[in-house]
Amino acid sequence: MREIVLDTETTGLDPLQGHRVIELAALELVNHMPTGRAWREYIDPEREVEEDARRVHGIDNAFLEGKPKFAAVAEGFLEFLGDAAIVAHNAAFDMGFLKAELLRLGKPELPNSVIDTLAMARQRFPGSPNSLDALCRRFEVDNSSRSYHGALLDCELLAEVYLELRGGRQPGLSLAEERGSSTSRTRDATLVSLDSTAQKPRREPRPHAPTVEELEAHKAMLEGLKDPIWIRQ
Template sequence: MREIILDTETTGFKPEEGHRIVEIGCLEVYQNLPTGKSLQLYINPERDMPEGAFKVHGISEEFLADKPLFANVVDEFLEFIGEDPLVIHNAPFDMKFLNSELKWAGRPKLKNKPIDTVVIARELFPGSPVNLDALCRRFEIDNSSRTYHGALLDCELLAEVYLELRGGRQHGFDLGAKKAASSANSSSQRQGINRTKTGKKVREARPHIVPEEELAAHSAMLELLSDPIWKK
């Protein structure tokens, strides 16, 4: 499943008050893991940079003076995100700005499904802080380089947070052993067939049997590791 981690930096809080996007960061993830593909766009907002916004992201009016307008990079942005879900920390904020910029550029609103990691974090940790820095501390993710907010940097941190919010790289340590044991004791599994309440035959998924040559290759690879924890 392809998803896009997305973040923006802006000149302020409300596009209806004339504030604009100055940076867009996108990071591609597949099955919750980054693929290495990313997109970073700096955008000339055609206006000044308020001091409060500059203190947040450190992007100056002078730096943006020679950057392209949103209308000049919109095709590159839309091509990168495609029709895939957008994973955003506080999605309503970024989606409002993106759709406003698209409207001003004469383009339709985004149809991509937004996934708000703030909502996910609040459901998992009710009553606890759920800003990006707090979640990095909770999951022991190094965010020491985050002296300023930056769209692509925040995407990289959010990708790690999102993975943890979804259960991490491995949801458990039994590696399917419990399910395999349960299946082995099931008479219906021994027959390879189960039935639903309607009587329809359903073949249950069977545990994967690793070939001997793969096990041998795996064992040989493990011997190359220095001081593995399982030998202590």
């Protein structure tokens, strides 16, 4: 199963007010585990980065000068994304910006299914802080290098958090569907094969009948009880 962890950094908070994407990153998962493949581009937004946004991600217009425009990177991003499900934290924010950017290019809205890890966290930990930083602390994911928000770094952290939200590195057994195939599971990115047809040494049945001593002890116990149900007719 292929999924793409996705994150954006932007010039502001609202695409409907003309704010643009300035960093777009995507990280590939297969069976919920990172494959090592990732895609990231900084983008010239063709407008000023607001100061409040700059304080969050540390990216200013001087850094973005000369970077490609979204139109130049869109095809590469869409090719990397393919038909994979999208995993994002507060997905409505990122998907809203992507929808606006694609609309400017006359492209349709992304048809990919979307998994919102913020919604997953709120359902699992209602009433608790569920920001990415808070979830990293909860799951002991090292985010010490996150002095600023950065799309690719946030994708890497979110991939670990997402795995924990799904139950950790051993979320369960993946049962084989095809006849003759073995059951398998994933453990720390290593596929472990569990062959249900493997021959096991035959063990002789253990005796379970009570011994004479045990029967006598049971009889003595019953004699000390008042009207025990074990001897009623």
